[in-house]
Amino acid sequence: MDDDGSVRRWRRPGDRAPAVQGVAALLPLAFLAVFFAYPVVTLVARGFRGDAGWTLAPVIDVLASPRTGRIVRQTLLLAVTGTAASLVLGVPGAYVLYRLRFRGQRALRALVAVPFVLPSVVVGVAFRSLLAVGGPLGRLGLNESFAAIVLALVFFNYSVVVRTVGALWAGLDRRTADAARSLGAGPVRVFRTITLRALAPAIASAAALVFLFCASAFGVVLVLGGTRWGTVETEIWYQTTQLLNLPAAAALSIVQLVLVTATLAVANATRARQERALRLTGRPSAQPVRRSDAPALIVTGLALALLVLPLATLVTRSFRTASGWGLDHYAALATAGAGTLTVTVWRAVANSLVTAVAAAGLALALGFLASFVLSGRRRGRLAGFFDAAFMLPLGISAVTVGFGFLISLNRPPLDLRTSWALIPLAQAMVALPLVVRTLLPTWRALDPRLREAAATLGARPARVFATVDLPFLRRGLGLAAGFAFATSLGEFGATSFLARPDKPTLPVVVYRLISRPGVDNFGLAMAAAVVLAVLTATVMAVAELLGPKEAVGW
């Protein structure tokens, strides 16, 4: 209608002035352009440059090679299985942790979020310790198997499904299901025809995220896959950092780009199709546990066991000393690990906190603007592009970005080669999609008629924003801040390319300790990993408290 010439420029309350919208869009886009698109494009372009000018041949050779074919097939197989397994375990978990109501639920929700931000090196070792021949679960014969990788992928991504789906489920109007039941539908039919359909947008959204995380999994695949399994991500790491095969890096980065774009397109289509007639009560409709919840409780119990066992392995090994058991490794956190480290572990904790504050602040500011733009009433093709743009960093290799940084941000006017600022910048980019995903649903859930009511009462657009939008958003902001902070705390991939040995972050310290021989180094690594896990759980628990009473998901 706005294109209709007969109508003067018209805005509903809540529609933003194009100028405001434009300025708000420009900042996060500029950030993405400079710190993501530009480095990635620069590196990929290098792959197309042969000795005698530009050439397509080497890249095409890589794309057509059987090795690439195998890697892509393995990536897809791992990602599809990992996503399916996460959904099968996560949807009942969402029900139990967000729809039911019982004591200790909040603690469980915080616990579930911990694996998501643990460095993959640590998770890899924890899983291997569990599954290795002679380990607690060694008898299962899962060592270095496909199943082991999938289990680890579920370990990481369980919380994504639980949170995203749980957020929607918690607010679902139960009367619709009651109506179906009164019309004679059994519980299974109600779930299939009513509940599952209502949850479909959240499930699609969660599936897309998990798929992206699985397809770009690096550390766990490297450690758990042994030598048989690889992903596009591990292959990029190998081809780029070890062989400096830039055509391969370019070809594989393009494969990733296609993968991400296709995933987002499918997810968006599913969401758009399903999002329409959703009825949310806006008020939590939690219910006490009943006997009929037993299957969901059992599945959730199994999933929690899968989450807790590797974490327990970490804790156990952090107490194992050369002479038996003790707190020696925790005492050693105040040391630099007998010379292995350049700083004490506590100092690294402080470094991590400072970096995470900067990264989370940046991600929140940019994510706030991005979600502001995306929550606008108009959702044209441009908005779709914008939406996808902010998800891209999730699916593109940290190696590509890290190497891209080195060769693109290394000359005036933007010379950041060895600057510390690159670390929070890289971490903010990783956290940004999660911030946007957390804020967006809150913003979209706001009834537009509240804005209209405010406007008819004489509130200017700025006041409508300040008195209606912001109070609503504040609830999502706490949670987004928590996620951004926790993600930055645990970020290892991009950080490892930019690390400063005199100012290492906690995951870098853990990695370094784990790469050294001796019970003391290993034990200290485990103790440091436990500190990281506790820190993360605390941040997430506080975020849950600050967050909306009803859950908000991605």
Next chain:
Amino acid sequence: MRTAPRPLAFLQGLLLSTGLAVTLAACSGASDPAAGGSSDAPASAATAGTLTVITHDSFALSDAAKAKFEAETGLSVTYVAPGNAGTVVNELVLTKDSPLGDVVFGIDNTFAGRAVDAGVLAPYTPADLPAGAADFAADGSGELTPIDFGDVCLNADTVWFADHSLAVPVTLDDLLKPEYKDLLVVTNPATSSPGLAFLLATIGAKGDPGYLDYWAALKANGVKVAASWSDAYGVDFSGSSGKGAYPLVVSYASSPMYEMGDDGSAPTTALAETCFRQVEYAGVIAGAANPEGAQQFIDFLLTDAVQSEIPDTMYMLPVSSSASLPAAWARVLNVSPHPWTVSAADIAAHRDEWISEWTTTVL
């Protein structure tokens, strides 16, 4: 300014004007007061006051040593560790026209050839190399100065072998015997630097293509391949905290030192006949903004003070024979008299080919 692309200039202007850059500056300033202008471009800022040192991620020096160097030279030093040795070399190659820093430490002999061939280093030979250092010199380019070395050797869990009344193997050929079936875990040379070193040991011992037959036999005798050293040593090896199922593992000659009990007894040992010697070099980066500072840093790495702390901080051995070793090292460590060798030039020429043939044979 001619190389500055217009859109980027625009974007930076935008960032500046909107305060993002200010925020970033504030962040870095708040937590990094000492670094001052250290993030200034080494290439563009020709001030003699700053030095950027690029190292691999295992680099460590004591604070005292770093402070001493800064005090003596008046330089303000920034240390950057962008990855393992291979990653560092590849990054130097990529950023040749706008170098990351002034001096690099940690290029080992498995990657030295690539660095030299790519021309990322400037010639420099310290005027007075300490005694013994010359033995480790790289092949003739004059660009790489040896700083430390370490032997990658198989480690054996002697307690396990005693418990099982089995002799600890000695040679590479012993590993093919049936009594040692399913006892060895190695790491993938494609992803792990000790793994590559051990592959080179077998190439040094068996020649090319003889090493492939050897590995085929190892495979038949149940060798296990892990992705990384931490994985093999920390999880699969029976002689360390992981209490795994394999009493033989690829590790370093120095590793047994870290398994010593309080009584000074070592439950593991390195097998001296299975070693490959890794030498780590430092070099001045071609196009460095501060080549004099870079040379001063290399000289500094060769001083007895730094050489003596290398075992404790970097788990390697100093190249200088005048450096003092920690007491335990002097007592327990047996430096292999005859490590297997492959020349840096050979490695540079065949590295990728060997790895891919190994992959085909073993995996």
Next chain:
Amino acid sequence: MVERPGLAVDGVSVAYGPLLAVDGVTLAVGPGEIVAVLGPSGSGKSSLLRAIAGLEPVVAGRVTWDGEDVTSVPVHQRGFTVMFQDGQLFPHYTVAGNVGYALAGRPRAERRRRVDELLALVGLEGFGPRPVTALSGGQAQRVALARSLAARPRLLLLDEPLSSLDRQLREHLVTVLSETLRATATPALYVTHDQSEAFALADRIAVLDQGKLLQVADPDTLRAHPANQTVAAFLGQSG
């Protein structure tokens, strides 16, 4: 004196895509007058109200106040407030916060006095500090009414304000509404599908069907002389 005091709607049309929801409606609300817009669901009456409020764009015609064209004046500057069907109270404010919302910028004491005065007017003395989430449906609508009147709007637009309440409460609140509007001499446009509400409240009633205005008349005339069969049928059916 202005030429045409109060609200005048001249040939206003509202469209949703190709669909014409309001088709050339002309209507006026004079000073202190209460006009009801009566029509079945889907007749376009809510669209008409939203267009007058400035919440919906007008594809043809114009809206004037005291002869001055306000068609392109933004919602918040029109001085017309809307009372919505389900209240749309701000859940994060208290009752007093909601009622005082339109009084931003006034001295605190004056604000409090005005809020108390309005709460008394709608029969909710002392409810100020309560959270709105704890109110019953009838109480919530009374708060919504008080909120709409707080800043003394030059026109109050009511969009089926009672339709979600039960019959008994509705009859009671019609009286509250009527008394309150008369007491404050606020001109009002009252959209409803319930002719008993319209007849109980309005000075004049406008009957709308399929976007077109069929008849405007005072209740007695309308009952006695429906303009055509559609009007007669609608009145008969719902009465």
